[in-house]
Amino acid sequence: MEDTCLIAVEAATTWIPEERETTSAMVAAGRITAQEADDLAVTAVPVARLPAPDMAVRAARRALDAASCDPADLGFLAHGWLYHQGHDFWSPAHYIADQLGAGAALPLGVQQMSNAGAAALGVAVDRLTANADVPAALVTTADSFRAPGFDRWAADYGVVYGDGGTAAVLRRHDPGRPRAALLLRSLAFETAAGFESMYRGRDDFSPAPLWPDGRIDIRRPKKAYLEMHGGIEKFAKSARDCVRSVLLRALAVAGIEPTDARIRHVALPRLADSVLGMMYLPVLDGLVTGDILRERENSGHLGAGDMLANLALFSSSADPGLDSGEYAVVLGGGGGFTWSCAVVQAV
Known part of the structure; x- marks a missing residue:
């Protein structure tokens, strides 16, 4: 950009x-x-x-x-x-x-x-x-x-x-x-498509929605994936590598260093502590300045909406806000897998 x-x-x-x-x-x-x-x-x-x-x-x-x-x-x-x-x-x-x-x-x-x-x-x-x-x-x-x-x-x-x-x-x-x-200073993406099978597991391709039992069961294919691949460690390492890569690339495109004092907030996806601790928090520790925001109370994970909901935190004068010239980093991700990072600056 x-x-x-x-x-x-x-x-x-x-x-x-x-x-x-x-x-x-x-x-x-x-x-x-x-x-x-x-x-x-x-x-x-x-x-x-x-x-x-x-x-x-x-x-x-x-x-x-x-x-x-x-x-x-x-x-x-x-x-x-x-x-x-x-x-x-x-x-x-x-x-x-x-x-x-x-x-x-x-x-x-x-x-x-x-x-x-x-x-x-x-x-x-x-x-x-x-x-x-x-x-x-x-x-x-x-x-x-x-x-x-x-x-x-x-x-x-x-x-x-x-x-x-x-x-x-x-x-x-x-x-x-x-x-x-x-101002949207940058928006970057990083993909590791080899992990798409985590949401497929051993399940056959079906001819219609909700074919197996009439409901979404994400745990079944994930459990099968872990059994087939000997645990979560390979995915966890790749996820951390992708988060680090997309974060550093977004900051570079925005023209700021990870330690820039103008980075006031880093907003994370609205996920559980275990997921954040597996792929996001280890990357941020000691790398980026700014308060780490886990804004999930009274929202949970909003499906496709976490990134825009986190941008909404900084779009108004409500707390947590940004003063003029300050930056916020908004991280996201989704199954498949693709991770994203937006860097915004208050006008």
């Missing part, structure tokens, strides 16, 4: 439902163990009654209002998701565009597991950079991990899945336009 085409994040927002499921209730019901609850390090996660795309629409309206952006000015809309969007054969991105009145926007769906929000952000940045006819772009995510197809507490290891929508409004940076909250 060259300085000749800096991208401004004019607003980043979330829409999180008010209803909650509590960790203590899940332990009492035998859904998770007390040890698993301690590892998740949250007391509650949001549970939605709305379909996922409607949460994206609500988050998008907040972002458009905050950016004073008319939906008719949007030339591009990228929607990322992890789990079922309400219909089996359908385009949620087009639905979101229609609900917003963004008739001039090209809608695009992005699926890259939990990294889909970051990937959608990258596509929007590329679109703005390459096409001067796109005045503004919108990125959204939304996921709803509802039963019976998904057990948000026990479907996976080291993750509790929360429901919610996120959105961000992007434009090419214009120093004369006062709306920008953040």
Whole structure:
């Protein structure tokens, strides 16, 4: 990303439902163990009654209002998701565009597991950079991990899945336009596709969704993968190497050193302590300055939305914020595997 085409994040927002499921209730019901609850390090996660795309629409309206952006000015809309969007054969991105009145926007769906929000952000940045006819772009995510197809507490290891929508409004940076909250100084990705089988295990390819038993069971293929490959160490080392590589590359493109005192915050994906301790925290220890943020209380893991939700932390004046000129580093990742890193600077 060259300085000749800096991208401004004019607003980043979330829409999180008010209803909650509590960790203590899940332990009492035998859904998770007390040890698993301690590892998740949250007391509650949001549970939605709305379909996922409607949460994206609500988050998008907040972002458009905050950016004073008319939906008719949007030339591009990228929607990322992890789990079922309400219909089996359908385009949620087009639905979101229609609900917003963004008739001039090209809608695009992005699926890259939990990294889909970051990937959608990258596509929007590329679109703005390459096409001067796109005045503004919108990125959204939304996921709803509802039963019976998904057990948000026990479907996976080291993750509790929360429901919610996120959105961000992007434009090419214009120093004369006062709306920008953040400058996206860099966005980098690192992939290790050889680990895609962790979510496949020994399972055969199926002819239809939820074919084996009508629900998502992430633990089964992961357990099979660990048995086939003699444990987690090979993956853990590769994950740390990828996180380190994507972090250092994003900082280099942004033109700052890891020890730059202007790096105020480093925001991590909204995952359990065990996952963060396996692949993120060992890399950061002694390498990067800034406070480490684990903003997962009352959200859990927002599926595709962690990166945009973390950008929303810095898009407003609310704590934790950024003073003018300060930087935040936002790390992400998703199964497959791809890791991401965004560096933003307060205007």
